[in-house]
Amino acid sequence: AQGFMLLRSAGEEFGWGLDLGTIASLWRAGCIIRSRFLNDIMAAYRRDPELANLLLDDFFRSEISSATEGLRRTVSRAAVAGIPVPAYSAALSFFDTYRSARLPANLTQAQRDYFGAHTYERTDRPKGEWFHTEWTSERADEWEPE
Structure with missing residues (x-):
């Protein structure tokens, strides 16, 4: 899925007009990626x-x-x-990211605010409202930039 998503994105960006179904059929005819899923990709x-x-x-x-539970078990047992x-x-990770409405980017915003007072948006407030927290004070006070 990722590879075809990247091909689609690059095709749109550079105006290549890629036919992803045809690309799947070309791979089926002699590429290392040969698999039965290529037929399913073409059909999709x-x-x-x-x-x-x-x-x-x-x-x-x-x-x-149907495969997600087994994949989670495999990854966790391997870890x-x-x-x-x-x-x-x-x-x-890609699958979980793709299907999630909210991602851990919020943590990145908090880290940027902690290290450089870059402010952050809160998910419980309207988009475009920015906040800063004094993370290292005795009592972490939140303030809104002017």
């Missing part, structure tokens, strides 16, 4: 040539849904055993 883009991400296709949504599984953990 035949159903919807403007598909933004394969994860939004009914077939792939169903496949991912506990100290076995690196970067492709699996990155795939799981």
